[in-house]
Amino acid sequence: MASRRVPLVLLACGSFNPITNQHMRLFELARDHMHSTGRYQVVGGIVSPVSDGYGKQGLVLAEHRIAMAKLALRSSNWVTVDEWESRQPDWTETAVTMRYHSGRILKEFQQSTGPHNDSSPCPQLKLLCGADFLETFKIPGLWRADHVEEAVGHFGLVCVSRGGLEPERAVHASDTLSRHRRNIFLVREWVRNETSATEVRRALRRDMSVKYLIPDSVIEYIHRHKLYTRDSERINEGAVLRPLAKQAVKSLDD
Template sequence: MRMTAPTKIMLIACGSFNPCTPMHFRMFEIARDHFNQMGTAEVVGGIVSPVHDSYGKKGLVSASHRCTMIKIGLQSSDWVRLSDWETQQEEWTRTRLTLQYHQNYINSVLKDSNSINDQQIPSWLPEGLNKMTGHVQLKLLCGADLLESFATPGLWKDEDIEAIIGQHGLVVISRAGSNPEQFIFNSDLLSRYRRNITIVTNWVTNDVSSTLVRRLLGRGLSVKYLLDDYVTEYIKKHLLYGSSST
């Protein structure tokens, strides 16, 4: 029996990354391991897309700082990269449009691969993408909290949820003990696109959040081993989140 080649996919995580934590990046590794073990897809790249400054979240530091911290935090990764496209727009961009932009760009590179060299490819795309054959599907990588936010009245438009899951797909990193399957079952919209939602359980729990990090920094407490040392160094150098330089 002839085996079919696994689907090629890229993962994109959208959010504030204020600041980025190791768990933000760990999600990419957990997802890639899952697809490798299942043999259902080949993950060819990962994208971190921080939100625009106009998002209006309290305590959000500038995109310039957040992008720099992401670059620092990703120095050891050879496949997850920063895209600053969202931050370069005139205003906040809906997640649906962010996915569409990146998917369209991926499609254009694959379509015109003969006329594009590696030097012309944006830094957020994996090297050698223009040499790949077949379709590369972009999927939104997120935690269970984002999935559950779909039920928050007024937060998401139904057409956006439908486009994100129906046209792209969702990869949800779930904590042990949570029940995303029940949440999906309770939603007619999510159930309709269940085949496009991949649930991956993270058995090594890590509850370190950006909120917790900001709180500790603001109180002058240590965040060592919670953040990349070089990210912490950058935060203190620029006195971000109420931290001191000492």
Template structure:
């Protein structure tokens, strides 16, 4: 298939990135190889979107640090970038809404390219988009995808896929929107049975053709939780995170016994928002 006939894809990874690890970066490479290898897609960009402080996860350090570390981790990448929009929101933003934000931004940019090409962007165009496109209310109808505009897909590990089954963590309509309208690229790990999880879920099974499972043949079990644990114990994390991230953590004294107690006793934002009314 000619490149012009392939669907351009932007991989979006949402999460805490507390801190970002080499495994987070590896997910992008694995997913790009898989999607490009299908012959139907061409991955053109990767976006890391750290969650805001309003997520209230235990041990979550300030978003400004998590964004800074992600930017350091991707400074040598030619295609993976960091977007701070989600991290700057005062309230926690559902993943479906983050996907929507980036899809609409991509579509607006594509439209501008169609209107202005090959002339440079006119001043004020991006500002106008920001003013007119920030209504992410669920009541506002989704825009149909514009022909030729890249399609954003959620990139995740098997743990996020399995979290769809955690009561109150996700709205059923959001799961349907994520897998049905946008699509999921899931990198599986050893010990997980993503195929069975999809089979056991009615909504995932219904949209199974829009879920792309990527096998990780060279297994890597690095996790942010283990990184923080090693730091609290004074152990080395070299080769587990990019060197600039390791230096940043040391410079700012991040991840101590005290920081691990941040948000202790607070209810996770999605669990609170999705709680059944009394």
């Protein structure tokens, strides 16, 4: 019965530059899968765009990425956009963002049920990602080992397959991921959608149509604010990704 299931919130972190139909589709696929386990009841979804401090080439201002995400998700009655991460002056580690939202969700739960309630299961938070996300754990200097342990071991991942990627192999190849494999939920996407924000930006730069790849409201916003041009793609050109720079500084300090 749904009342005995663990309430679950799915958190997706990323650039969302811009948000695409595929980004939103991940939430639907993940919710269906987690419901099918019989253990969880998905009660919410959160889109959390990174701050401008991330340093990725072509990353338009957070205010635009937030606005586009809100326009796109007007059609959803359970996925919302959260601005906390995007408002941070520096790039925020994924584990820290998960910690923040988990604490907020727990506080709201306690306020609504009372601190001594033991009849309702406490809500959980898991990170929603594409299969390519698992590959980022292999990139030297991108992740702190304790943050991988926290994100995967403490919280957990809901990972949706994409294209020809094999997330099972990535889990097998990593000692940390393999150790916590019961907390990694692999979702197979049978109706493939290969839309990527990178390809959307490329099409926009070349004045090609992106209709049906992203919502019409987002297309209108992009044209109105003249986003994703040849000039915008040069934003942060040559810059080192903030996660790599941050880890490099930490290594020197250590």
